[in-house]
Amino acid sequence: MECQIFHCGTRYMNSEIDQRVVNEIFSASQAWENMQVLTDDIGSRLAGSCGEVAARDFIAETLDLYGVDEVNVEPFPHLGWECKGEELRVVDPVHRDILCCCAGLSPAADRLEAELIFLKKCDLEEVEARREELRGKIVVAPYHPVPRQVKMPIAAAAGAVALLEARSVAGGLQPARTCAFNRIGDIPTASISREDSDYLQRLAKRKGSVRLRLSLESVIEWQTSWNVVGLIRGREIEQEYVALGGHYDSWHVGSGAVDNGTGVVAVLEAARGLAQHKEHLRRGVRFIFFGVEELGLVGSWAYVHQHVNELDHAVLMINNDVGGRPIRLISAGFEGVRPLLSGVAQRARVDGIESPLDVEVGNPGWASDHFPFWAHGVPTAAIGCDQVDPNAGRYVHTPADTADKVYVAGLTECAAINAQLVCAFANAPLRPAPRKRREEMELLLDKFAWRQTLDTLSAWPPEALLARYFNGVPGRSVDSA
Template sequence: MAIGANSAVAGPDADTLAQIREHALSGNLAFELVESLTTEVGPRLAGSEGDARAQDWAEARMKSLGFDKVWREPVEIPHWKRRHERATVLGEYAQSLHISALGHSIGTGGPIAAEVVELADLAALKAIEDDRLNGKIVFVNHRMTRAINGAGYSIAGDIRSQGPSEAAKRGAIAFVMRSAGTDSHRFPHTGNTKRLEGVHVIPSAALSNPDAEQLHRLLKRKPDLQLQLDIDVGFDGTTTTHNVIGEISGRVPGSGIVVLGAHLDSWDNGTGAVDDGAGIAITMAAAAKLIERGQRPRRSIRMIAFAAEEVGLLGAKAYAKDNAQLMERHVVGMESDFGAGSIYAIQTSARGTALDALQPLFDALAPLDIAFAEGGYGPGPDILPMRDDGVPWFALKQNGIDYFDVHHTADDTLDKIVPQALPQQVAAYALATWFMADSQIELRAPADL
């Protein structure tokens, strides 16, 4: 359908928003897209062959859905590979444990073995000032709590990102942690760790939650228990991946850019259905539903399939840097990166009169059982670099009560998505996107505030 012109007002009227909502609820393009991505491409670790095929997939899909422009922007990344990972309890209780190396870990260079020191959390690790960890394997056994908004992930994520370096500072030869997950299956949760400048890097891995319990019980029986690790992972130079961008061109040049998106890469153990194939499908379908209506928005809309999110938001950082001259024209950013659960709230950086101007949007979202919620920690992770450059944001909050059951595991597969839940999310993103794109509303705080 050809895109034509329509009249501009401060914001779209209620009838237009209702039409957008009902059209976006029709069919299930989002499920078709996530089924295609996870079946035809599968795992998409940044820099891998699967990642390259995912970029081809995204570009081809955007073109077929009718975006005015589709292009790629290069992102240079360190190329990290996983080959194998094994953990074995030695001695009278000998047995294998299920582990997954953390992203950007180094390998062990063959099997290594040492006594295990169990600690309750990151604070307990940071409190150690003597040499009791010297030559040992540190085991942090913190149980992540379940919450609709995933609040427990902040603590568990800090353990994953900071724990290896804190253990290395204190002389440990390796680091293992209870998975940052809420399930009770023998699927360890991977995820990226950080390297602190000037700190020796040590091998690091996550135990599945049942295996963390098993190791805890074994250490009760034998405090000097030894664990053998054989982890073959590491860097293989640098490589180039890409942000894939599709644009619906606005009818008023220079009037602004509305960004919605998700990250295209995934970890290598599952097929990245929940994290973040669902987000790619939801936001791509939302943009496609707007194209289908045949009306051109005042401002341009960019759907961005961000690269290399899992390994440090590298695509998002590159986008903000490469488009620095355009950041003032980015009127709002939003990202779907919390699985496939229904949206229950919208949060925003807008305040004062800017927030008041959003009331018609909140009214249009209400029939979808989405309410405005004060506060909020911020937008999706790939919007953070833009936010730091002053770009306002929306956060469409999904029900993530079971999100961390499969997050970063081999169990992140298409069957975990409930197809009937997706149209509601497509409609929400379509409404939020069109409301800002076909308006003159500004969400940035005045410079004198």
């Protein structure tokens, strides 16, 4: 049974310290400057690149400058990937080159030729119904609604020889995306633009069978990446902590401003404000900047692997991924956190929004860095954001995800809300929600209808994924909660 929140919890949320932290963030925000350093000065931060190392060092140095109690850089292994070449050509009934973008962790394709076939979703139901048609074909399927790393194994199991994922919106861009989680994909995979997908469909309608030639070249090898962790020690309850994090890697094609420079700078700015008043935090805070999120949430899985014996002390994990204008607070099935979330929602300062932010206790998805914590029964939360520029979210994972797409005011607003959440949960008189047992998480898994997807990804149960990711790698434990 989840713990009850007493009315005195409101006193902690509305404390003078909470307001001092928020005022500090709004009055002297460094979020936009940090965004420009991360995206304009450093740029692309693909795992294994010089940009990743530069971002790691920038984050660690900034945390130290802001005055947190301790900064640690924690290494972990991962399967690294670098694209060396990509080429797609129509070879029949016409000859025409088409731009493509090799998927992360895609196997090589050496002038692979095959007829194409179009699918509407490439989910299990559609593939099963058309299984005989798929064998030996190159599948073309839209970006949404099925993730690429789910489409790829489904298509491969049906005998397809390659997958081309077509961008769902116009703009002539080919989005980067992994085709597998920390393993080499089953079939060569790449993306094409919406416009080129439409062209191929028109060509097939006019001419009949269309044949493509695909060449992909990558370097895939084991590498080391890092999580950067800043600590503020609790002044009263030393073992317990609130985790506040987001991933700092990006794809090779661009600077990753919205995804996820916004999350990085919102956490950094929250750290700056909280460090000014750290002596008033009853519980500790861990500011965690995850590496290698884009290739399979590897950094966040590494963190829970390396710190599994400390997860009982985690009061809440707050994830920041793809910022904008904050409009809601979300938790994944932990009703006990709702009162504290509601208190922060009532007092959040967001330009243009007079009423309290919405609060949802529901399904936040499995594809971001909260999930490894959630999978171990740790309560999680996130700030749900809207894109003020309706096109901004369309540019993630492309060269167009640049700093000019960022809603600048939202960086500071999200930072302040992060700090308010930390203050609320770090200073609550009682833990708002206990860590859930495995059987409880299994029930939520079915409630959210995640099981089939996680089975396809080989991402459940957590100890099996951890063994696959870090087999033979020293760690404290890979036992389930």
